Amino acid sequence: MSETPAAPRLAESIAEVEDALLSRWPETRLEPSLDRIRAFTELLGEPQHAYRVVHLTGTNGKTSTSRMVDALLRALDLRTGRFTSPHLETINERISVDGEPLEDEAFVRAFNDVAPYTHLVDEDQPHPLSFFETVVGMAYAAFADAPVDVAVVEVGMGGGWDATNVVEADVAVVLPVSVDHAKYLGATPEAIAQEKAGIIKAGSVAVSAAQEPEVEAVLAARVAEVGASLVREGVDFGVVSRTPAVGGQIVSIEGLRGRYDDLFLPLYGAHQAQNAAVALASVEALVGGAEPLDAELVAAAFAEVTSPARLEIVRRSPTVVLDAAHNPHGARASAEALDDSFTFDPLIGVLGVMADKDVEGLLVALEPVLAHVVATQNSSDRSMSAADLGAAAVEVFGEERVTVVPRLLDAIDAAATLAEAGESVSASIGAGAVLVTGSVVTAGEARALLTAGRRKDRL
Numbered sequence: 001m002s003e004t005p006a007a008p009r010l011a012e013s014i015a016e017v018e019d020a021l022l023s024r025w026p027e028t029r030l031e032p033s034l035d036r037i038r039a040f041t042e043l044l045g046e047p048q049h050a051y052r053v054v055h056l057t058g059t060n061g062k063t064s065t066s067r068m069v070d071a072l073l074r075a076l077d078l079r080t081g082r083f084t085s086p087h088l089e090t091i092n093e094r095i096s097v098d099g100e101p102l103e104d105e106a107f108v109r110a111f112n113d114v115a116p117y118t119h120l121v122d123e124d125q126p127h128p129l130s131f132f133e134t135v136v137g138m139a140y141a142a143f144a145d146a147p148v149d150v151a152v153v154e155v156g157m158g159g160g161w162d163a164t165n166v167v168e169a170d171v172a173v174v175l176p177v178s179v180d181h182a183k184y185l186g187a188t189p190e191a192i193a194q195e196k197a198g199i200i201k202a203g204s205v206a207v208s209a210a211q212e213p214e215v216e217a218v219l220a221a222r223v224a225e226v227g228a229s230l231v232r233e234g235v236d237f238g239v240v241s242r243t244p245a246v247g248g249q250i251v252s253i254e255g256l257r258g259r260y261d262d263l264f265l266p267l268y269g270a271h272q273a274q275n276a277a278v279a280l281a282s283v284e285a286l287v288g289g290a291e292p293l294d295a296e297l298v299a300a301a302f303a304e305v306t307s308p309a310r311l312e313i314v315r316r317s318p319t320v321v322l323d324a325a326h327n328p329h330g331a332r333a334s335a336e337a338l339d340d341s342f343t344f345d346p347l348i349g350v351l352g353v354m355a356d357k358d359v360e361g362l363l364v365a366l367e368p369v370l371a372h373v374v375a376t377q378n379s380s381d382r383s384m385s386a387a388d389l390g391a392a393a394v395e396v397f398g399e400e401r402v403t404v405v406p407r408l409l410d411a412i413d414a415a416a417t418l419a420e421a422g423e424s425v426s427a428s429i430g431a432g433a434v435l436v437t438g439s440v441v442t443a444g445e446a447r448a449l450l451t452a453g454r455r456k457d458r459l
Contacts, residue, residue: 010112014104017111018091025130032161036125040137041166043117047144051081053167054152054282057196058175058209060330061275062154064267064307065175068279069152074099075301076287081143081151083164085132088309088324088444095139097146110142132156133163140167150286160198171286172200172228173278174208177215178329190214197222205285206230209278210238231256233274237281242273244341251302253277256284258292263302268311269337276302309443311337314450318419319344319433320412322450324443326354328361334437335369344433346371346422348415351393352408352442355384362438363396370435372418373397375404376411378441386411409449412436 011017025031041048054069056062063084070082079098087093092101095110102110114137122128129137136156143151153169155162177193193215200206200222208219210233223230231237240252240259248266251273252259265276284293309322311334321338325331338347349370353359363373375390377383384392390404403418405411412434419432436446 010115011108014092014107017108020111020115021091021131021134024128024134031127031130034161034163034166036121036127036129037133037136037163037166039121039125040114040117040129040133041140043120044114044137044141045144048140048151048167050144051148052150052286053169054150054171054173054286055155055164055167055169055199056153056173056175057155057159057162057199058173059178059192059327060325060333061175061209061271061278063324064272064310065173065275065279065282066152066154067307068276068302068305069173069282070096070099071301071305072279072283072293072298073150073152073286075297076283076293078149079146081139081146081148083136083139083143083151083153085135085154085156086440088440089448091135094135095142097142097148102142106142110138110145113145114138114141130163136163155196155199158192158198159196161195162199165199168201169199169204171282172204172206173282174200174206174211174219175275175278176209176329177211178327188214190218193218200226200228202227204228207278207282207285209233209274231281231285233277233281237277237284239270239273239277242270244268249273249341251276253280255280255292257290260292260295260298263299265302266305267307268341269333270340271333271337272307272310309440309447311341312447314447318416319431320416320446320450321433321435322443322447323435323437324440325437326357326362326439328358328365331362331365331437335366338369338435342433344431346419346432348418348422348432348434349373350376350408350411350415350434350436350442350446351389351438352376352378352386352411352436353384353389353438354380354382354441355388356382357439359384359389359392360396363393366437367396370397370401371422372401372403372415374411374415374418375402376408376442377406378408378439378445380439380441383439383441408442408445412446412449 073080082096243250251263252261309324312322323334325334373393375386377386386406393402415434
């Protein structure tokens with residue numbers, strides 16, 4: 001049996017909660033099983049069955065889409081809980097009620113409410129509860145205690161054996177599936193889709209973003225197997241038109257119940273317009289009925305959506321943009337959005353990536369839009385060293401377009417200097433800018449550095 005964490009005591013601060021959680025198996029250590037989380041939620045009284053659920057999986061887009069779903073539901077006067085992972089800056093971000101992360105005191109209370117039960121599970125199972133499983137239990141219990149009408153839940157990884165998958169979702173959302181976490185989920189989109197399709201349950205509505213044919217086939221087979229129903233982007237709903245605009249884009253969407261025109265979405269890129277279409281269809285599927293949603297409520301909800309570190313501008317002179325893209329699919333979407341919505345020239349990249357990612361694929365995706373790369377690293381022990389990332393970048397960008405600066409803040413400063421110098425000699429009408437990307441951790445640490453000393457945007 002694996003080593004069992006010490007019996008929990010009640011925490012008095014958010015720091016104590018974080019220490020207790022971090023003493024457990026990390027999110028990167030996986031033992032694919034729902035046994036522990038099922039035992040945990042059973043002891044907690046099955047809180048995940050106390051509300052309706054929109055459950056989201058997919059390779060990219062889960063966080064942005066879940067935030068849109070949350071905003072739409074709140075516009076319909078429904079009380080929401082939202083579970084997301086990983087967090088950008090503070091652990092509180094993982095559990096939100098009514099669109100706001102739990103305050104420190106509420107997060108501590110959520111931990112203390114479940115802590116007495118964690119040791120009971122640890123003693124009874126071959127392996128102890130992990131960090132992720134414990135936070136999932138906290139979220140489900142906190143949502144029941146609130147209480148919420150609907151929980152919007154992102155999977156951590158995969159689907160079928162993900163700890164969130166003890167819910168019986170009313171709506172199962174499958175965002176675009178591509179290769180990521182290949183060590184755990186498989187090396188092909190089809191193999192990964194098999195795992196992600198596990199969130200589709202009997203009687204649920206599966207809402208699928210546009211997928212590759214082999215992924216579509218897997219989802220259709222799962223829907224038929226369990227007795228669910230399926231609606232697809234490009235067939236049952238989708239983006240009718242989109243036009244880049246100052247601060248975002250104007251989007252028209254054909255939903256399941258009707259058409260919604262001229263919606264302002266304060267996010268950049270075609271991929272975010274597609275996420276909006278998926279979010280809208282998901283909410284229509286949840287509320288049911290034949291009539292369209294109130295167009296004014298939909299417009300107001302989308303207009304207030306934020307998604308930190310998803311092409312988020314956090315500083316000017318020069319402009320600094322944060323993006324959490326961490327795999328080739330996400331990097332391609334970000335590169336297309338940058339080309340579509342901005343005229344940055346030169347655009348200098350600050351990259352910090354995890355060593356277990358497809359680093360070459362990510363670099364290739366970003367190469368067309370970056371004039372220069374500053375290779376750096378984040379604080380995670382999974383981070384690729386700046387030197388190794390720099391060597392990989394040289395293979396894609398060439399030696400003259402790569403600089404290695406291990407400390408993140410110094411890397412951002414170096415990139416800003418390059419952006420300003422390049423702008424001064426550029427014949428373009430654009431402005432020099434810095435893009436910090438490559439990992440959620442890199443983007444989150446940069447956000448903390450660059451927003452220190454002033455009020456942060458609501459997360």
